[in-house]
Amino acid sequence: MNKKSVKDIDVKGKVVFCRVDFNVPMKDGQVTDDTRIRAALPTIEYLTGQGAKVVLASHLGRPKGEVVEELRLNAVAEKLQELSGKNVVKTDEAYGDTVKAEIAKLEEGGVLLLENVRFYPGEEKNDPELAKAFADLADIYVNDAFGAAHRAHASTEGIAKHIPAVAGFLMEKELEVLGKALSNPERPFTAIIGGAKVRDKIGVIQNLLDKVDNLIIGGGLAYTFIKALGHDVGKSLLEEDKVDLAKSFLDQAKEKGVNFYMPVDVVVADDFSNDANTQIVSIDSIPSDWEGLDAGPKSREIYADVIKNSKLVIWNGPMGVFELDAFAGGTKAVGEALAEAKDTYSIIGGGDSAAAVEKFGLADKMSHISTGGGASLEFMEGKELPGVVALNDK
Numbered sequence: 001m002n003k004k005s006v007k008d009i010d011v012k013g014k015v016v017f018c019r020v021d022f023n024v025p026m027k028d029g030q031v032t033d034d035t036r037i038r039a040a041l042p043t044i045e046y047l048t049g050q051g052a053k054v055v056l057a058s059h060l061g062r063p064k065g066e067v068v069e070e071l072r073l074n075a076v077a078e079k080l081q082e083l084s085g086k087n088v089v090k091t092d093e094a095y096g097d098t099v100k101a102e103i104a105k106l107e108e109g110g111v112l113l114l115e116n117v118r119f120y121p122g123e124e125k126n127d128p129e130l131a132k133a134f135a136d137l138a139d140i141y142v143n144d145a146f147g148a149a150h151r152a153h154a155s156t157e158g159i160a161k162h163i164p165a166v167a168g169f170l171m172e173k174e175l176e177v178l179g180k181a182l183s184n185p186e187r188p189f190t191a192i193i194g195g196a197k198v199r200d201k202i203g204v205i206q207n208l209l210d211k212v213d214n215l216i217i218g219g220g221l222a223y224t225f226i227k228a229l230g231h232d233v234g235k236s237l238l239e240e241d242k243v244d245l246a247k248s249f250l251d252q253a254k255e256k257g258v259n260f261y262m263p264v265d266v267v268v269a270d271d272f273s274n275d276a277n278t279q280i281v282s283i284d285s286i287p288s289d290w291e292g293l294d295a296g297p298k299s300r301e302i303y304a305d306v307i308k309n310s311k312l313v314i315w316n317g318p319m320g321v322f323e324l325d326a327f328a329g330g331t332k333a334v335g336e337a338l339a340e341a342k343d344t345y346s347i348i349g350g351g352d353s354a355a356a357v358e359k360f361g362l363a364d365k366m367s368h369i370s371t372g373g374g375a376s377l378e379f380m381e382g383k384e385l386p387g388v389v390a391l392n393d394k
């Protein structure tokens, strides 16, 4: 990497604004998967060990510039305290005089976690004033939030214009591992794209079609493609205005010789809950008031077969609503197929996908679990990540 890292600067006694991606899955106010917090520990431990005063910043969810009580970072601070064994001061704001006063009280090696940076409208707009307000808190900026590196926001990009800006260890490691695997990919190369962020992910497919041999579409993303084939999707997740785009991807895959796989059958439910009535239906028979929440058994078999015959697989986004046991089967099947495919290099990307393999006890069987979903996809597309570009060159 041609960017400076924490090792290239002296941080002793300095206030370091360290952007991390603590956008972790939560339920009932508790952190349900701490992968992203654990992944940031090496940088935090290095900085504190060097005598820096560490000010951590993260987003959680998509509060859209407003305070959303459930998206405060208090539970994350507690989890960090437990995992790091260090006292973590938590502020209820992310900049300003109160925060400055708390930072002034920090000792060398102390850790403070700011409030969710997305409570401020300026964060996602990359407002220069907010970026300056963040920079005013610290002497040095460290970006260790690989999962948010594809976002040009005030705390991931704007701030780097004001103070020395370097990469953390997680950022470095992700770029190195992904760079190695994806610069000259082993073939057959398969991408599996699922999850719920349809708008984010559908655009990525265009570039993937020039890179991969096989493309598997699953999860909530699949229904826009099922619709593109002319089928009704009932109450399933659907981006109506992306149906034509999905249609064009189906055509392009044919032209480019990419094998395109999507579900042939799905598990539909009459309610978004574990107690819902469910049926397995072919994709041309989704009942109008039911929603598709998982891949069906035939689809799982097809996916497993493709995985078994691939040398490199990048998987981003669960195949169904795996958080509910009734709809976890498709995601589990893909995880198990990857775990069994010993000659296949498997890269898992995304907060929820990482949580899924962790939940099924398969995490140690994957070649690399990336903390970034969208970020790893954009990296794979060959796009420059704004959070990386903004850092100081070596």
Ligand SMILES: Nc1ncnc2c1ncn2[C@@H]1O[C@H](COP(=O)(O)OP(=O)(O)O)[C@@H](O)[C@H]1O
Binding pocket: 194, 195, 196, 197, 198, 218, 219, 220, 221, 237, 292, 293, 294, 316, 317, 318, 319, 320, 321, 322, 323, 349, 350, 351, 352, 353, 354, 373, 374
């Ligand atoms: N068919 C579906 N309908 C609705 N939500 C789905 C469906 N399949 C998967 N999901 C949801 O997608 C979410 C993860 O999506 P996303 O954020 O795109 O993945 P990642 O964090 O791995 O990048 C999970 O919470 C899962 O419940």
Ligand SMILES: O=C(OP(=O)(O)O)[C@H](O)COP(=O)(O)O
Binding pocket: 021, 023, 061, 062, 147, 148, 151, 349, 350, 351, 352, 371, 372, 373, 374, 375
């Ligand atoms: O969870 C994240 O992305 P991911 O779901 O693609 O892994 C990152 O924290 C970025 O979050 P965002 O997609 O709301 O900007």
